[in-house]
Amino acid sequence: MENRPLEYDYTVTKMFMFTTIVLGIVGMLIGVILAFELAFPEVNTILGSGVAEYTNFSRLRPLHTDAVIFGFTLSGIFATWYYVGQRVLKVSMAESGFLMFIGKLHFWLYLVGVAAVVVSLFMGITTSKEYAEFEWPIDIAIVVVWVLFGISIFGLIGIRREKSLYISVWYYIATFLGIAMLYVFNNMEIPTILGTNGIGEAGFGNWWHSVSMYAGTNDALVQWWYGHNAVAFGFTVPIVAMIYYFLPKESGQAIYSYKLSLLSFWGLMFVYLWAGGHHLLYSTVPDWVQTMGSIFSIVLILPSWGSAINMLLTMKGEWQQVASSPLIKFMILASTFYMFSTLEGPIQAIKSVNAIAHFTDWIVGHVHDGTLGWVGFMIMGALFHMAPRVFKREIYSKSLMATQFWIQTLGVVFYFTSMWIAGITQGMMWRAHDEFGNLAYSFIDTVTVLHPYYTLRAIGGTLYLVGFFIFAYNIYRTMSARPVEESELQSASPMGA
Amino acid sequence: MFHWLEKHPFFFAVAVFVMIAFAGLVEILPNFAQASRPLIGTAPYSTLELAGRHVYIKNSCNACHSQLIRPFKSETDRYGHYSRSGEYAYDRPFLWGSKRTGPDLMRVGNYRTTDWHENHMKAPSKIVLDSIMPAFTWMFTNLADINTAYAEQLTVAQFFTVPYNQPVPMKDGSTKVVKMGATLADANALALAEAKVVAADMKDQNVKDAIARGEIPEIVALIAYLNSLK
Amino acid sequence: MNIAELQAYGYVAAMVILVILTYWYIYHLYTKKKDARGIDYEEYSNMALKDDVTDTPVSARSDDKEK
Numbered sequence: 082m083e084n085r086p087l088e089y090d091y092t093v094t095k096m097f098m099f100t101t102i103v104l105g106i107v108g109m110l111i112g113v114i115l116a117f118e119l120a121f122p123e124v125n126t127i128l129g130s131g132v133a134e135y136t137n138f139s140r141l142r143p144l145h146t147d148a149v150i151f152g153f154t155l156s157g158i159f160a161t162w163y164y165v166g167q168r169v170l171k172v173s174m175a176e177s178g179f180l181m182f183i184g185k186l187h188f189w190l191y192l193v194g195v196a197a198v199v200v201s202l203f204m205g206i207t208t209s210k211e212y213a214e215f216e217w218p219i220d221i222a223i224v225v226v227w228v229l230f231g232i233s234i235f236g237l238i239g240i241r242r243e244k245s246l247y248i249s250v251w252y253y254i255a256t257f258l259g260i261a262m263l264y265v266f267n268n269m270e271i272p273t274i275l276g277t278n279g280i281g282e283a284g285f286g287n288w289w290h291s292v293s294m295y296a297g298t299n300d301a302l303v304q305w306w307y308g309h310n311a312v313a314f315g316f317t318v319p320i321v322a323m324i325y326y327f328l329p330k331e332s333g334q335a336i337y338s339y340k341l342s343l344l345s346f347w348g349l350m351f352v353y354l355w356a357g358g359h360h361l362l363y364s365t366v367p368d369w370v371q372t373m374g375s376i377f378s379i380v381l382i383l384p385s386w387g388s389a390i391n392m393l394l395t396m397k398g399e400w401q402q403v404a405s406s407p408l409i410k411f412m413i414l415a416s417t418f419y420m421f422s423t424l425e426g427p428i429q430a431i432k433s434v435n436a437i438a439h440f441t442d443w444i445v446g447h448v449h450d451g452t453l454g455w456v457g458f459m460i461m462g463a464l465f466h467m468a469p470r471v472f473k474r475e476i477y478s479k480s481l482m483a484t485q486f487w488i489q490t491l492g493v494v495f496y497f498t499s500m501w502i503a504g505i506t507q508g509m510m511w512r513a514h515d516e517f518g519n520l521a522y523s524f525i526d527t528v529t530v531l532h533p534y535y536t537l538r539a540i541g542g543t544l545y546l547v548g549f550f551i552f553a554y555n556i557y558r559t560m561s562a563r564p565v566e567e568s569e570l571q572s573a574s575p576m577g578a
Numbered sequence: 579m580f581h582w583l584e585k586h587p588f589f590f591a592v593a594v595f596v597m598i599a600f601a602g603l604v605e606i607l608p609n610f611a612q613a614s615r616p617l618i619g620t621a622p623y624s625t626l627e628l629a630g631r632h633v634y635i636k637n638s639c640n641a642c643h644s645q646l647i648r649p650f651k652s653e654t655d656r657y658g659h660y661s662r663s664g665e666y667a668y669d670r671p672f673l674w675g676s677k678r679t680g681p682d683l684m685r686v687g688n689y690r691t692t693d694w695h696e697n698h699m700k701a702p703s704k705i706v707l708d709s710i711m712p713a714f715t716w717m718f719t720n721l722a723d724i725n726t727a728y729a730e731q732l733t734v735a736q737f738f739t740v741p742y743n744q745p746v747p748m749k750d751g752s753t754k755v756v757k758m759g760a761t762l763a764d765a766n767a768l769a770l771a772e773a774k775v776v777a778a779d780m781k782d783q784n785v786k787d788a789i790a791r792g793e794i795p796e797i798v799a800l801i802a803y804l805n806s807l808k
Numbered sequence: 809m810n811i812a813e814l815q816a817y818g819y820v821a822a823m824v825i826l827v828i829l830t831y832w833y834i835y836h837l838y839t840k841k842k843d844a845r846g847i848d849y850e851e852y853s854n855m856a857l858k859d860d861v862t863d864t865p866v867s868a869r870s871d872d873k874e875k
Binding site for chain 1: 812813829830834837838849850852853854855856857859860861862863865866867868869870
């Protein structure tokens with residue numbers, strides 16, 4: 082036996098908490114800039130036309146999506162894994178020098194990857210596939226980072242004390258496997274430098290450039306099988322992992338039904354992957370794939386709501402906590418938005434609705450009520466829960482938390498309501514015909530009509546960003562707040578005024 | 579059953595993988611060979627067009643413009659014949675896009691000219707009043723990367739048997755041969771010859787000077803690509 | 809029989825089997841309260857609530873080794 086009592090080691094968690102916040106600010110700030118660029122095109126050249134190449138909408142757009150997905154969200158997933166993983170498996174990273182080393186290597190390589198992504202996307206080096214924009218050298222780096230994450234997961238599981246895996250661990254394993262499979266198959270590409278050997282003057286052209294292994298329709302099919310499920314295994318599965326741990330822990334309530342969680346887990350695993358076809362309705366992929374995508378999207382409501390209802394019922398008899406604790410508010414709002422966007426998604430996947438919704442801002446709105454409302458709120462909630470335990474300090478300010486909560490909720494509401502109206506308006510105008518059967522509107526008519534909604538959306542995004550700055554400040558001050566006793570850390574997180 | 583899996587992480591992981599891999603196998607594999615056969619009238623991209631396609635991708639044009647016409651009257655009225663799978667046979671990657679902040683470009687070559695594109699890319703809101711598209715002025719000075727485009731042609735010809743330097747059937751029964759250079763110098767010369775044709779319709783003095791020097795600005799390649807979309 | 813027909817038959821068969829399996833399993837879960845070790849399945853939620861490194865695991869791995 083050791084002399085010092087064994088404690089959980091949160092070194093790697095702290096590192097990833099840091100990148101969650103920094104990359105969250107970067108991604109959301111770029112998002113707000115993009116929103117203003119759509120409402121007021123002059124913003125494209127706000128830093129002068131000399132650098133317009135790097136500040137205009139088209140160059141920044143992949144940076145926004147990748148910064149929030151692979152920066153903010155992925156960091157949040159890693160941070161919570163290194164926290165939740167230890168606790169539910171009842172094993173400390175301090176017990177294994179190897180896992181500690183892997184964890185740190187994981188972080189530093191991840192940081193190198195992030196830097197490479199930022200530089201390459203600013204330069205316009207992209208494969209154009211959404212959420213898979215990186216060229217092959219970065220793809221390889223990402224695979225290495227992901228393998229390290231896998232070693233961390235299975236390494237910690239290998240030395241666990243608790244024989245049974247907790248629900249969250251199921252979801253983390255699924256995240257690891259799902260992203261691994263999807264990422265590898267969607268990024269199959271041949272570096273063009275290989276093709277130059279044929280004519281005996283090898284080595285010209287950009288060495289990082291590659292060409293997709295799939296062409297046209299097949300490429301689209303694989304891409305949206307990936308794109309849809311990158312959302313599944315990046316924005317749904319790991320976030321569900323978080324809420325299954327943090328909500329019961331923070332509220333002190335056991336999961337409403339462990340059985341229901343089992344059914345919804347396997348249901349989600351089976352159903353989710355089929356639904357990718359709903360991104361390609363009325364396209365040139367086979368009809369049966371489209372229909373399948375549509376049907377499975379509807380079926381997907383069941384396992385999604387299974388988890389969401391399980392979360393809400395966990396609060397049964399303890400609803401006063403929602404009023405008294407801002408942290409519980411974050412998580413309950415997150416699961417409510419989860420319910421909401423997993424109902425909205427299937428509605429958009431119905432073929433006749435999709436005919437109007439596809440290519441419009443309604444889709445953008447749908448993504449954002451999922452990401453801002455569900456993913457963002459849950460990750461911030463998780464960080465708020467972890468901060469006192471990781472830093473052994475009380476949360477700096479409860480009132481700031483409440484302020485942030487209401488500002489951001491308002492921001493999300495602005496965002497999705499404006500995008501709904503914008504999307505449906507535009508979808509209806511595109512298809513409108515006059516009494517002679519001619520198109521009623523030219524395309525630009527359907528753009529100018531959106532100006533007020535784009536403005537509202539930009540305001541909503543700004544509110545959310547302001548809330549995020551408050552969050553960052555609150556966490557920063559938490560590091561120097563009043564230290565707390567171990568006994569105060571049982572369930573509800575200690576908060577200063 | 580599942581409860582047992584929860585205590586055996588290896589088998590748990592295997593079970594999850596089988597569950598999630600299943601859908602992909604069923605949905606993607608069966609139609610793979612069929613979906614990529616080119617339609618008659620679809621030809622591979624020339625070196626300059628491919629370089630233009632790279633400019634299109636570099637600037638994420640696909641973030642705001644789709645290249646997929648759905649089979650609705652409103653779309654075929656606005657953009658032309660609806661899209662067919664074989665038309666995309668040489669598109670690596672596909673550029674369907676997911677958002678139409680601007681109009682579809684699948685057949686933009688049918689109804690826009692070099693001259694229109696030149697003016698529009700310089701100042702979109704002067705051509706289309708109230709347009710929210712940003713100006714892409716740097717394309718008039720940046721040079722197109724012909725070498726990479728040529729490398730890509732060689733790669734697709736070698737690995738995916740894309741028919742360069744071979745007759746491709748056209749809709750009217752004739753055939754068309756898309757030439758690919760035998761050497762790097764050859765490829766650059768071909769691209770320049772093509773660029774001269776495009777630049778002849780352009781007014782920008784810097785572009786004309788660059789072409790005279792044997793350089794190809796990005797805008798020329800991009801317009802060549804956009805004109806090829808039919 | 810071509811591939812499309814095979815797919816269709818396979819699909820129907822898979823659906824029937826899956827529906828039967830799922831409902832059988834749900835029935836099984838809700839009737840059998842305790843597992844072989846005498847632990848009610850719902851007790852596993854305590855893995856999150858009692859997760860200090862000094863807390864007793866719900867079903868400890870070391871139990872296996874003692875046997």
